[in-house]
Amino acid sequence: MRKLVEKEIVVATHNAGKVREINELLAPYGLIAKSAAEHGLPEPEENGTTFEENALTKAKAAMLATGLPALSDDSGLVVDALDGQPGVYTADWAEKEDGSGRDFSMAMQKVEDALLAKGATLPEQRTGRFVATLCLIWPDSHVEYFRGEAEGQLIWPPRGELGFGYDPVFLPNGHERTFGEMTSEEKHGWDGTPEDEGLSHRTRAFALFARQCLSK
Ligand code: IMP
Numbered sequence: 001m002r003k004l005v006e007k008e009i010v011v012a013t014h015n016a017g018k019v020r021e022i023n024e025l026l027a028p029y030g031l032i033a034k035s036a037a038e039h040g041l042p043e044p045e046e047n048g049t050t051f052e053e054n055a056l057t058k059a060k061a062a063m064l065a066t067g068l069p070a071l072s073d074d075s076g077l078v079v080d081a082l083d084g085q086p087g088v089y090t091a092d093w094a095e096k097e098d099g100s101g102r103d104f105s106m107a108m109q110k111v112e113d114a115l116l117a118k119g120a121t122l123p124e125q126r127t128g129r130f131v132a133t134l135c136l137i138w139p140d141s142h143v144e145y146f147r148g149e150a151e152g153q154l155i156w157p158p159r160g161e162l163g164f165g166y167d168p169v170f171l172p173n174g175h176e177r178t179f180g181e182m183t184s185e186e187k188h189g190w191d192g193t194p195e196d197e198g199l200s201h202r203t204r205a206f207a208l209f210a211r212q213c214l215s216k
Pocket of ligand 1 (some may be wrong): 202
């Protein structure tokens with residue numbers, strides 16, 4: 001397992017919610033971390049069928065364009081009653097039909113409609129998880145992956161204005177509030193130490209990354 005000794009990396013995502021959360025997680029480590037958007041990079045097309053493939057596509061594009069180590073995040077919502085959908089297509093479910101961007105209210109409604117079509121009305125029929133795969137690629141193409149998952153239930157109607165994406169319909173196990181009702185510190189649920197695993201999928205993947213590659 002390789003340590004990250006470089007002082008500057010590129011955060012290979014254009015998703016503002018992910019950039020904010022990853023920067024919060026990176027803050028204690030004193031790295032310079034600009035996003036792909038801040039570097040003016042185009043958003044690569046993601047046509048993989050796994051979180052790992054898409055994470056590699058994004059990290060590799062950013063590393064090749066900047067010459068810096070690149071950290072990407074590919075993530076999504078995996079719903080058991082929907083045979084794992086939307087999964088790697090979680091962002092696609094939010095694409096507006098006229099191609100003018102993403103609408104997560106519509107995307108959450110699609111998930112709800114699909115659950116109702118399956119007759120999934122009881123909490124135990126509405127289980128799922130958020131998955132995040134972080135990929136770190138160095139300029140010599142060495143790659144490491146870190147995967148985190150957060151188990152929970154899909155609730156309806158959506159609750160909370162915090163967070164991003166599908167946060168308002170995701171109730172993590174053992175909690176009374178959705179990710180959309182949690183501050184980012186609560187959603188991370190991480191004290192920043194290697195012993196603690198954190199709450200959100202992204203934080204759990206990040207904790208693995210920090211444990212293996214970073215030192216304070
Ligand atoms: P991708 O990784 O760019 O394919 O997009 C993943 C999609 O999953 C995002 O557009 C979000 O809608 C959703 N997603 C990933 N992580 C989270 C999260 O922490 N909260 C809510 N939605 C998320």
